[in-house]
Amino acid sequence: MIQPLLKYPDPKIRLISANVRFFDDELHRWITDMCDTMKENDLDALSAILIGIQYNIIVLKEAGNYTPYINGRLIKHSGMSTQTERSIYYEGISVDVDRYENVTLIYEDEKGEPHHRDLGGELARVIQQHLDYCYGSTFVDRVDKEMKQRINDYLEYGLVADGGSCPTVFYRDYFKLGVKYLISAMFLSLATPLFVPSAVQEWIYRIDIMAFIAAILLMVGYFFYAQYESRLYKQCTSCQTGNIIGTVAILSFQLFIVGCGIFLWMAPK
Amino acid sequence: MARLIVLGGGVAGHTAATFAADWLGREHEVVVVTPNSKWNWIPSNIWVGVGEMSKEEVTFDLAPVYEKAGITYKQAKAVSINPEGSASNDKPFVTFEYTGQGKAGQSEEMTYDYLINATGPKLNFGATPGLGDANGLGEFTVSVCTADHAEHAAHELEKIMDKMRKGERQKILIGTGHGMCTCQGAAFEYIFNVEHEIRKAGLRDMADIQWISNEAFMGDFGMGGLHMKVGGYVVSSRIFTESLFAERGVNYITGAHVNKVEKGKVSYELLDGSTGEESFDFSMLIPPFAGVGLKAYNKAGEDITDTVFAPNGFMKVDADYTPKPYAEWKASDWPRTYQNPTFKNLFAAGIAFAPPHIISKPMKSPNGTVINPTPPRTGMPSGIMGKAVAHSVCDLIKKGPDAHLHEASMAEMGAACVASAGKGWLDGQAAAMTVYPVVPDYEKYPGTGRDTDYTFGEIGLAGHWIKHILHYLFIYKAKLKPFWKVIPE
Numbered sequence: 046m047i048q049p050l051l052k053y054p055d056p057k058i059r060l061i062s063a064n065v066r067f068f069d070d071e072l073h074r075w076i077t078d079m080c081d082t083m084k085e086n087d088l089d090a091l092s093a094i095l096i097g098i099q100y101n102i103i104v105l106k107e108a109g110n111y112t113p114y115i116n117g118r119l120i121k122h123s124g125m126s127t128q129t130e131r132s133i134y135y136e137g138i139s140v141d142v143d144r145y146e147n148v149t150l151i152y153e154d155e156k157g158e159p160h161h162r163d164l165g166g167e168l169a170r171v172i173q174q175h176l177d178y179c180y181g182s183t184f185v186d187r188v189d190k191e192m193k194q195r196i197n198d199y200l201e202y203g204l205v206a207d208g209g210s211c212p213t214v215f216y217r218d219y220f221k222l223g224v225k226y227l228i229s230a231m232f233l234s235l236a237t238p239l240f241v242p243s244a245v246q247e248w249i250y251r252i253d254i255m256a257f258i259a260a261i262l263l264m265v266g267y268f269f270y271a272q273y274e275s276r277l278y279k280q281c282t283s284c285q286t287g288n289i290i291g292t293v294a295i296l297s298f299q300l301f302i303v304g305c306g307i308f309l310w311m312a313p314k
Numbered sequence: 315m316a317r318l319i320v321l322g323g324g325v326a327g328h329t330a331a332t333f334a335a336d337w338l339g340r341e342h343e344v345v346v347v348t349p350n351s352k353w354n355w356i357p358s359n360i361w362v363g364v365g366e367m368s369k370e371e372v373t374f375d376l377a378p379v380y381e382k383a384g385i386t387y388k389q390a391k392a393v394s395i396n397p398e399g400s401a402s403n404d405k406p407f408v409t410f411e412y413t414g415q416g417k418a419g420q421s422e423e424m425t426y427d428y429l430i431n432a433t434g435p436k437l438n439f440g441a442t443p444g445l446g447d448a449n450g451l452g453e454f455t456v457s458v459c460t461a462d463h464a465e466h467a468a469h470e471l472e473k474i475m476d477k478m479r480k481g482e483r484q485k486i487l488i489g490t491g492h493g494m495c496t497c498q499g500a501a502f503e504y505i506f507n508v509e510h511e512i513r514k515a516g517l518r519d520m521a522d523i524q525w526i527s528n529e530a531f532m533g534d535f536g537m538g539g540l541h542m543k544v545g546g547y548v549v550s551s552r553i554f555t556e557s558l559f560a561e562r563g564v565n566y567i568t569g570a571h572v573n574k575v576e577k578g579k580v581s582y583e584l585l586d587g588s589t590g591e592e593s594f595d596f597s598m599l600i601p602p603f604a605g606v607g608l609k610a611y612n613k614a615g616e617d618i619t620d621t622v623f624a625p626n627g628f629m630k631v632d633a634d635y636t637p638k639p640y641a642e643w644k645a646s647d648w649p650r651t652y653q654n655p656t657f658k659n660l661f662a663a664g665i666a667f668a669p670p671h672i673i674s675k676p677m678k679s680p681n682g683t684v685i686n687p688t689p690p691r692t693g694m695p696s697g698i699m700g701k702a703v704a705h706s707v708c709d710l711i712k713k714g715p716d717a718h719l720h721e722a723s724m725a726e727m728g729a730a731c732v733a734s735a736g737k738g739w740l741d742g743q744a745a746a747m748t749v750y751p752v753v754p755d756y757e758k759y760p761g762t763g764r765d766t767d768y769t770f771g772e773i774g775l776a777g778h779w780i781k782h783i784l785h786y787l788f789i790y791k792a793k794l795k796p797f798w799k800v801i802p803e
Contacts (some may be wrong), residue, residue: 061541061550063761064675066641099761116675118530120569120585143560151530151569151585151677159678161586180550181541186557 047085048078048096053135053200061181062094062101065115068157072102072115076155079104080111088133090171092178095133101179103172114152117176120161121149130174130184138196142184144170217274217289220267224296227260231303235310243313250311257307260300268293316342316427316711319408321392321608323348323376325356326664327432328792329700330707334430335383337708345424346380349391349413353379353792354461358785360503362464363598364471364511366737369461372789379793389414390422392433394609395622397657399425401613406659428707431629431662432700435603438492444575445491445601454575455491455597458504467598471508474596478512478520484595487580489526491599493571493685496536498527499733501600502555506735508598509562510743518563524592525559525566526599528685530585530677532556532568536687538674538754540731540747541766548766551747558735558745567592569677571685572599587680603665603688605629621656628668630654631661635668640676645725645755645763647671652703653719659710663703664696673753694729695752698722725753732784 051058065072075098083091083106093102103114124146129139148169151161164172177183185196231253238246268289275285318338320331323346335344352373361367380387390410397406405425412420437459439446446452456467474484488505490498505525512521533539533551540551559566569585580597583589605627612618623629633649647670654660662668669689677686691699702722709717728750735743754763 056547059547061539061548061762061766063763064538066756118569118585120530121567121588149584149586149588159680161680177553180539180552181548182550182553186549186553 046078047081050082050086050133051095051097055134057097057099058094058134058178058183059181060094060099062092062099062179065100065102065153068115068153068155072100073155075100075102076104076113079113083111086133090175091133092175094178094181103175103179105168105171107168113155114150114172115155115157117150117152117172117179119145119148119173119176120151123147128170130170132174132184134178134183135185135196135200138199140184140188140192140196142174142187144173144187148173215271215274215278217267217271220263220270221292221296224260224263224267224300227256227263228296228299228303231256231260231307235303235306238311246311247313250307250313253307253311257300257304260296264293264296264300267296317345317425318342318428318430318707318711319345319347319424319426320430320432321347321408322432322434322664322666323350323353324432324434324664324696326434326666326696326700326703327430328353329697330430330432330663330704331380331385332383332792333701334704334708335385337704338711340384342711343386344384345386345388345426346376347388347390347392347408347410347424348376349389350376351389351414352376352461355785355789355792356459357500359458359461359464360500360507360734361737362461363456363458363467363504364507364737365468366507366511369465372785373461374789374793388412388422388424392606392608393421394611395429395431395660396611396613397429397618397622397654397660398613400615406657426659428659428710429661430700430703430707431608431660431666432664433606433608433666435665436606436627437601438604439601441494441602441604442492442572442575442599444580445572445599451601452575454577455599457601458500458598459497459600470596471511475512475515475517477595478517479515481520484521485593486521486523487526487592487594487597487599488523489567489570489572489599490528490687491572491575492602493528493573493583493683494688495528495600495602496688496690497600497603498529498535498687499690499731501525501527501598502535503734504598505564506558506562506733506743507737509564510735510737523562523564524594525564526570526572526580526582526592527566527568528570529687530569530675530685532559532566534674534687535731535747536672536674536690537729537749537752540749541764542745542747554745554747569685571679571683573683575599583679583681583683583685585677585679585685605666605668622654622660624668626668629660629662629666630656631667633668633670635670638671643671643754643756645723645751645753645757648723648725648753650721650723651706651719652699652722653706658715661703661707663699665691667691667699689724689753691724695722695724695727698727723753725751725755727752737782 079091089106091104093100101116122145126146127141127143130142131139147165149163237249271289320327331346353376354373358372390412392410394409399405407423407425409423440448451457456470457463489501531552533555541548570582572580572582574581579593581591610619610622631649631652634647652661673689699722702720705720729752730748732744732746750765756763
């Protein structure tokens with residue numbers, strides 16, 4: 046029976062497939078469903094999880110024949126090349142992914158007999174891609190962090206994923222980070238009265254006051270710079286102004302708590 | 315007054331003995347028989363193996379701790395058990411041979427009311443020619459399984475780093491030294507700690523680092539894989555491990571049974587039946603584990619080792635040992651009370667009990683060579699088992715033979731594994747991986763047999779801090795310092 050294919054953003058793609066332990070009629074029914082779905086969608090390969098079956102089964106179509114590969118594992122590999130891949134799960138995205146050029150797959154057939162097969166070229170790439178689905182993963186997990194971020198942004202906001210239009214780093218985040226460090230340092234200093242002599246503590250108190258003022262200045266700087274930056278990259282996120290105000294509010298609250306601690310607890314008596 | 319003898323002073327034995335001594339008080343006697351004079355927090359041996367910690371930091375003398383806890387301490391190696399006693403005495407007894415306390419080499423018999431076998435594994439270096447022999451570690455590879463081995467490993471590592479400094483390219487091979495090893499986690503931690511040290515020394519481009527393992531897929535760890543939560547979703551340990559290897563430029567071979575080690579070279583067979591060779595300048599290969607080779611005799615002095623122990627030397631407990639195919643494995647095959655089925659006053663905990671079968675999917679090469687990890691039962695599960703068994707024994711002593719036994723099935727406990735990938739307060743890294751339950755329960759969780767909602771932690775510096783804090787915490791606990799009982803296993 047033809048089954049619907051799993052599409053983004055269905056979270057089932059993240060399920061880790063189980064090993065097939067029973068080579069029974071149910072397994073054969075799943076394989077038939079997979080073959081039917083492949084014919085309908087004109088696919089050359091399919092992982093069971095892509096039609097919602099959480100078992101480690103991959104069907105490959107070669108020269109018109111459909112062969113199941115069950116409980117597959119890769120034990121050897123050589124060579125590495127980058128090629129553009131598409132995914133059944135993510136429509137309309139193509140990503141450059143590094144994959145091994147040659148792999149050795151060990152697997153079981155539909156009767157549970159163990160086999161192994163050396164694969165190369167396109168087949169090697171396809172089996173690696175589909176084995177990743179079996180382990181709850183897609184090519185998004187096989188690219189670097191920057192690319193991953195871009196794909197996620199694209200999926201979330203529907204923008205062109207070719208980069209350039211959005212910076213990966215906003216400078217305003219450095220302001221935010223600075224404030225966070227200052228708040229953390231002040232927070233840690235709250236413990237010092239427990240073990241340092243009062244003379245030293247007086248110094249720490251003074252430093253804390255300076256840090257407190259610096260944090261406020263940084264937040265003011267953040268607020269205005271972030272407004273400026275968000276006008277530069279209008280297309281990047283949905284509601285930047287809201288985010289900026291939210292961030293300032295959260296930071297102010299944290300600073301207020303730590304500030305209370307400093308003035309009530311650290312101040313020399 | 316009853317006497318409980320605990321064989322072994324590792325995680326399981328030490329936990330069992332210290333809790334039993336505390337619960338039983340002074341009116342009963344707890345005896346620990348262990349060949350070592352020091353307690354070793356084994357997970358931190360990894361850091362000794364790269365020279366980041368000294369042997370002294372991961373060990374401490376047992377004698378003063380046992381003195382304080384009121385435990386009788388025999389620095390001796392257990393040789394045999396007579397669970398029925400002897401012709402002249404009905405009381406069961408153990409025979410052990412001193413390794414210290416000024417009586418090295420002397421034999422002694424000691425009767426018991428209850429016995430907990432927590433001897434841990436014998437590091438079976440002899441299983442692979444060249445990896446070692448009956449006497450232990452061979453000359454070609456190093457090991458991090460004991461603090462002494464780790465110290466030696468750090469020394470050898472320093473030597474090849476010197477060569478790298480002189481401009482000689484070096485090949486490093488780390489992994490498992492046999493098709494039926496467990497403890498891939500230790501090798502995994504070691505390879506990344508070595509990589510981290512070499513990178514820190516600015517020598518990374520002078521080293522080729524290679525991983526070789528008996529796991530069928532990366533990140534199996536003898537448990538058929540674990541998982542972790544990254545950015546809100548669950549990631550399999552395979553994907554995570556492979557990306558970590560790719561990121562650090564470490565190549566890998568999986569499904570490998572190392573069948574021979576020579577100077578600078580290992581030979582192996584893979585799951586597809588093919589064979590290969592790998593050269594090395596420095597190699598750390600984990601040996602397979604076996605039982606320590608305790609013997610058992612009946613009243614007439616006849617050997618009944620087969621009744622008490624499984625063929626691999628581990629003690630039989632309340633598990634279902636009927637051989638079954640993979641499809642029929644059940645969570646209920648796994649032991650719950652760790653009581654020996656023949657002799658009810660015998661218990662086993664930690665690595666010393668015989669598991670009913672493995673946890674990962676069983677695998678064989680076309681030549682018939684079994685290549686699959688054996689079940690890990692170290693660390694957290696060991697401590698939990700040790701405590702449960704001690705609890706049972708205390709109840710048996712205090713409430714009589716009908717007391718309800720405490721249960722700690724590995725099919726009902728989770729394990730959190732914080733794997734270090736480099737040591738350093740600021741640039742350290744560790745990955746926290748979790749699994750629940752350790753043994754898949756296919757009835758409760760159809761399919762994978764696991765609950766993937768149970769997670770804990772991520773990779774990063776915080777993970778390293780947790781690992782480092784655990785180091786101090788567990789050594790503190792093992793030394794029985796104040797509040798040791800509130801620290802979990």
